[in-house]
Amino acid sequence: xxxxxxxxxxxxxxxxxxxxxxxxxxxxxxxxxxxxxxxxxxxxxxxxxxxxxxxxxxxxxxxxxxxxxxxxxxxxxxxxxxxxxxxxxxxxxxxxxxxxxxxxxxxxxxxxxxxxxxxxxxxxxxxxxxxxxxxxxxxxxxxxxxxxxxxxxxxxxxxxxxxxxxxxxxxxxxxxxxxxxxxxxxxxxxxxxxxxxxxxxxxxxxxxxxxxxxxxxxxxxxxxxxxxxxxxxxxxxxxxxxxxxxxxxxxxxxxxxxxxxxxxxxxxxxxxxxxxxxxxxxxxxxxxxxxxxxxxxxxxxxxxxxxxxxxxxxxxxxxxxxxxxxxxxxxxxxxxxxxxxxxxxxxxxxxxxxxxxxxxxxxxxxxxxxxxxxxxxxxxxxxxxxxxxxxxxxxxxxxxxxxxxxxxxxxxxxxxxxxxxxxx
Amino acid sequence: xxxxxxxxxxxxxxxxxxxxxxxxxxxxxxxxxxxxxxxxxxxxxxxxxxxxxxxxxxxxxxxxxxxxxxxxxxxxxxxxxxxxxxxxxxxxxxxxxxxxxxxxxxxxxxxxxxxxxxxxxxxxxxxxxxxxxxxxxxxxxxxxxxxxxxxxxxxxxxxxxxxxxxxxxxxxxxxxxxxxxxxxxxxxxxxxxxxxxxxxxxxxxxxxxxxxxxxxxxxxxxxxxxxxxxxxxxxxxxxxxxxxxxxxxxxxxxxxxx
Numbered sequence: 077x078x079x080x081x082x083x084x085x086x087x088x089x090x091x092x093x094x095x096x097x098x099x100x101x102x103x104x105x106x107x108x109x110x111x112x113x114x115x116x117x118x119x120x121x122x123x124x125x126x127x128x129x130x131x132x133x134x135x136x137x138x139x140x141x142x143x144x145x146x147x148x149x150x151x152x153x154x155x156x157x158x159x160x161x162x163x164x165x166x167x168x169x170x171x172x173x174x175x176x177x178x179x180x181x182x183x184x185x186x187x188x189x190x191x192x193x194x195x196x197x198x199x200x201x202x203x204x205x206x207x208x209x210x211x212x213x214x215x216x217x218x219x220x221x222x223x224x225x226x227x228x229x230x231x232x233x234x235x236x237x238x239x240x241x242x243x244x245x246x247x248x249x250x251x252x253x254x255x256x257x258x259x260x261x262x263x264x265x266x267x268x269x270x271x272x273x274x275x276x277x278x279x280x281x282x283x284x285x286x287x288x289x290x291x292x293x294x295x296x297x298x299x300x301x302x303x304x305x306x307x308x309x310x311x312x313x314x315x316x317x318x319x320x321x322x323x324x325x326x327x328x329x330x331x332x333x334x335x336x337x338x339x340x341x342x343x344x345x346x347x348x349x350x351x352x353x354x355x356x357x358x359x360x361x362x363x364x365x366x367x368x369x370x371x372x373x374x375x376x377x378x379x380x381x382x383x384x385x386x387x388x389x390x391x392x393x394x395x396x397x398x399x400x401x402x403x404x405x406x407x408x409x410x411x412x413x414x415x416x417x418x419x420x421x422x423x424x425x426x427x428x429x430x431x432x433x434x435x436x437x438x439x440x441x442x443x444x445x446x447x448x449x450x451x452x453x454x455x456x457x458x459x460x461x462x463x464x465x466x467x468x469x470x471x472x473x474x475x476x477x478x479x480x481x482x483x484x485x486x487x488x489x490x491x492x493x494x495x496x497x498x499x500x
Numbered sequence: 501x502x503x504x505x506x507x508x509x510x511x512x513x514x515x516x517x518x519x520x521x522x523x524x525x526x527x528x529x530x531x532x533x534x535x536x537x538x539x540x541x542x543x544x545x546x547x548x549x550x551x552x553x554x555x556x557x558x559x560x561x562x563x564x565x566x567x568x569x570x571x572x573x574x575x576x577x578x579x580x581x582x583x584x585x586x587x588x589x590x591x592x593x594x595x596x597x598x599x600x601x602x603x604x605x606x607x608x609x610x611x612x613x614x615x616x617x618x619x620x621x622x623x624x625x626x627x628x629x630x631x632x633x634x635x636x637x638x639x640x641x642x643x644x645x646x647x648x649x650x651x652x653x654x655x656x657x658x659x660x661x662x663x664x665x666x667x668x669x670x671x672x673x674x675x676x677x678x679x680x681x682x683x684x685x686x687x688x689x690x691x692x693x694x695x696x697x698x699x700x701x702x703x704x705x706x707x708x709x710x711x712x713x714x715x716x717x718x719x720x721x722x723x724x725x726x727x728x729x730x731x732x733x734x735x736x737x738x739x740x741x742x743x744x745x746x747x748x749x750x751x752x753x754x755x756x757x758x
Contacts, residue, residue, distance in 0.1 A: 086720055087724075090727040113666070123633070124725065127735075128731075128733035132728065175720075175721060177638075178718075180753075426606075440609040444614075
């Protein structure tokens with residue numbers, strides 16, 4: 077192996093792949109059998125974190141960054157004057173195995189620029205996964221990026237070797253897609269998604285009859301959309317995400333704050349700050365929808381099309397719906413407890429267990445680890461002190477912001493300053 | 501208070517469980533439980549040394565298991581924390597467990613229960629970190645070797661994870677702080693006590709004990725780590741929160757130069 081050449085390729089093709097935000101390596105059920113290498117039956121592990129704070133759990137690379145398309149938001153676009161490189165199939169296999177054996181990674185995340193044709197590209201991705209599974213007896217995690225426009229037959233084959241498949245929808249609205257990726261059609265993205273969804277459904281029903289049915293994408297499929305590139309609202313984004321969760325059985329939708337990589341009149345200028353806080357709020361909302369029993373309309377609607385930047389979405393919802401509060405910690409049901417700002421699902425679980433032994437008071441709640449600085453305005457407990465009294469939403473919000481050393485507070489205030497100075 | 505006793509045991513988990521057995525059987529008023537290596541004889545309390553007996557330990561283990569599986573896990577994990585006086589705290593926890601009808605493992609409003617579950621949680625976090633931060637280096641003997649220096653004694657807790665993951669390679673994980681390791685020989689994992697003189701942190705120095713390619717792969721990984729960073733999103737505070745600095749010396753991606 078020519079390490080210097082590999083190093084150069086790895087630098088180029090890791091650099092180009094880093095804008096894919098998915099790093100999940102859990103949710104599969106591939107156990108190590110016959111003394112092979114690797115196991116992906118447990119939870120995923122972040123083996124390291126980049127200096128920007130993102131998890132590194134998979135070797136995330138492109139097969140190649142040559143591309144026949146010219147999507148404005150993409151660093152690999154045809155018109156971009158950058159160094160190009162391509163891995164050989166065996167090189168990706170060797171890298172994966174050697175990194176995995178040293179416990180650097182949970183597996184491989186393989187994407188690619190599109191060279192020659194979608195099918196030609198997809199075939200090469202599949203060849204890597206097939207080699208890993210069949211020749212190396214590798215049971216680690218494999219996430220293959222489906223190439224938009226790849227054929228149904230190839231999508232079927234890909235799912236036999238990969239734990240997860242994903243196609244990035246990239247732009248949350250169809251009109252935005254037309255603007256930024258004129259070569260691509262909306263159906264190029266949704267057709268492979270639909271195929272994968274149907275294959276998973278079919279696999280699950282066949283599995284019931286024939287136990288030996290080969291696994292098909294056991295960790296499901298995911299997608300990603302770029303935010304902050306086309307002026308869409310948070311409502312547009314989350315309604316679109318809800319659509320993919322519901323109609324394509326997505327395991328995850330990722331939101332990727334647009335990192336300016338091109339001088340293009342259609343896009344935010346290079347040097348524009350990445351909307352990290354907005355991204356964070358979208359993920360919080362995503363969580364509320366998937367785990368906390370919220371409906372998307374409760375959080376985002378025509379009266380409220382964008383998330384609050386200064387407070388988290390659950391607190392925002394609670395302040396707009398004060399009529400539901402206060403609730404009694406010792407009596408409220410699980411769903412209602414989960415709706416209290418400052419109480420996460422783990423705390424809900426602890427409260428439900430602990431209150432079987434005695435009525436809980438402020439001291440208990442504090443010890444359990446509830447964020448009382450937020451929660452105290454919305455709850456009653458075994459104490460006659462009630463903090464809420466007759467405060468209105470604005471007052472509560474003011475007091476919470478004042479008393480919290482929120483992790484984004486500093487960033488938020490500098491963003492405001494920037495905005496103000498520009499406006500002047 | 502005259503009849504209270506300090507119980508001394510050998511420091512092993514089985515030894516601790518035997519102590520619990522003895523305390524219950526002989527109705528001892530326990531004032532302290534101490535490892536023989538660190539014990540200080542109190543002026544006023546009587547001491548009793550307990551000899552480890554696996555069958556007695558097993559009975560306590562089974563008794564706890566019958567009460568609650570999560571209590572069992574909490575006890576084992578909290579014990580590995582090596583925190584000061586954890587034995588006495590565990591003793592109180594076990595007393596509670598056996599005197600209550602319902603399982604107290606979830607009574608987070610109780611001080612002892614909460615403390616044990618917090619200790620268990622810390623140890624659990626360290627276990628998870630070690631599953632993540634072990635960096636194997638391939639020796640010329642064909643063994644994937646790693647040094648670790650965890651805050652808690654987690655080697656017994658991570659053994660299964662590595663065994664099921666690296667079933668087809670020889671590996672050895674050595675705890676620098678506690679001077680013992682776990683070794684997998686393609687069949688089973690064994691505890692090995694050895695005093696290593698050479699510690700393989702990610703220093704500039706290359707050991708002749710490793711295969712030639714080893715440093716090429718470390719180099720590739722180190723480069724990958726740098727290339728995958730997005731500079732316009734830099735957040736070093738978050739980075740060090742996830743990868744505390746005390747672990748850096750064994751992480752090949754943190755190597756300054758080779």
